[in-house]
Amino acid sequence: MIHIQLFGSLSVQHAMPDGNINPLTLTTKVGDILAFLSLFRGRYFSRDELVSEIWEDNYGKEVSQGAFNTTLWRLRKKIEKKYYRAGELFRRDCRGFLCFRKEADVYLDIEEFKRKACQSTTNRVDKLTQTQVNSLCESVELYSADILGNFTAEWALREREKIRRVYFNVLRKLIEYYRFQKDYRSSIRYAQLILDNEPLREDVHRELMELYELSGQRAMALRQFEECRNLLRKELAIPPMRQTMQLYHQIAEHALHPEHKLKTESDELPIETFNVLEQLPPELTDQFPVDTVGPSTDSSPGKLINQARKHIALADERLRKTIKHFNK
Template sequence: MTVRIYLTSRVRVENGDLLLDESALPGRQGRLVLAYLVAERTRPVSRDELGLELWGDEVPDAWEKGLMAIISKLRAALRSVGLPGDTLQTAFGCYQMMLPHDTWVDIEDAATAVHAAEVAIAADRPLDGYGWAYVAYHIGRRPFLLGEDGPWASRRRAALREVYLRALECAIVCDAANGDLAEAIQAAEDLIALEPVRESAYQRLMCALAETGNRAEAIKVYERCRRVLDEELGVPPSAQTRAVYESLILG
């Protein structure tokens, strides 16, 4: 039975019919430690590193004792869903989460999926990337560790946002290849709303609109792109964007 771990939306661990929800974890700090050790499971994490993430510059005098208590409660929580007692290991002042080799972690799956979608698109097989794009899209849009604003959580949140943006870009291509032009147009508009200076989104939006026969609207998108780039960055559209525009004018 594959262990499934979700670090987006509600943090939880599923092992078959057994569920460890974040409400059963030892508070906010227990939730953060579990997420940290799962996400960083390929390496040992020192006590000092965890302490800094938990308490920042206001590390209490008895922080090591407090961290040990959190770790002990986490071990008990993991045992409650059938994971071995040595899943969370301690050695030489470090902790490491040693999960079953086939454990599924949502943020890892999102990163793998968006890469697979991009590979399929680069190989001119966008329909093969359709499912991968939407796996990454649905995971990437979920909030990561709501309420945490420390450096590590912020970096992880930014990385997940980039996965989501890449997934949106893939979805535009895959939807268009599948004939779902309305979905492709919506995905492009969503991407532009999130990243107003991302020229590739404008390029794909122009192409999708042109495929619907709405060349006039596609040309307006170029003007929108030109205006935003000028106002935000003080630069003109790239040669690639101009080439799409010119193909619309000549077409």
């Protein structure tokens, strides 16, 4: 059986009956055609469509019929004629359109990913079976890297983004499921995977702050806020959103008064206060940076209370400076 891997870079292998794996080396043009047909397996394409989508960006519009046929012949010789019967892997219809057959005995990692990822992402988390959860987890493991990472053609970029969205939907579902199950450690792990790919997702930073707080890791929750704030300031020159500041103050207040349950929506500070913060120029907010909470293992009540008091004092000083700035 032929194994085609699209996650990461294109890789083609022949899995022999004795379990040995034989890597297959393809030329760039042959690899381009195979990668494209693998992504759209089961669909028929005309020669003009294939040339336009696959070759035009890299090789220009002047690709002769002979050059195309030669590349296709090399693909069939390298894979189909060696390991399959004629027409078993690729088929032409009466119009001359080409298709990578769905029925062909081929393992394609992206098809396995879609099969495992898409069967249960629409279900409510309280309705997921353990089998469905296992499939979602397995799909995450299959996503080792973005598909065809070394391809720059428009078709590859489009499909890469589509698969990324599926991947993030799976991660979101697993975050929700494990939070519902109160398995905060697993929920945190999947939230971190989103930030590994999209570090500016402020909604995920908030999710992690809540998960750390719920799991008793208050210092980590405050540290997550610092990471979010520093990234936004460095990359976009903007402060955190009102909801993020709101959650940060709730967690800091909870450190002072642990008997108070953490709220998902809080009115402890007026909305106008956060609107002012959002309008504050970066040069003013930089005058009062909040110290990063280090990964200390000291989680004693006294240590956490002192940290919270320090954060609240610095935040209050920033607010006073903000009011003075807007009253000028």
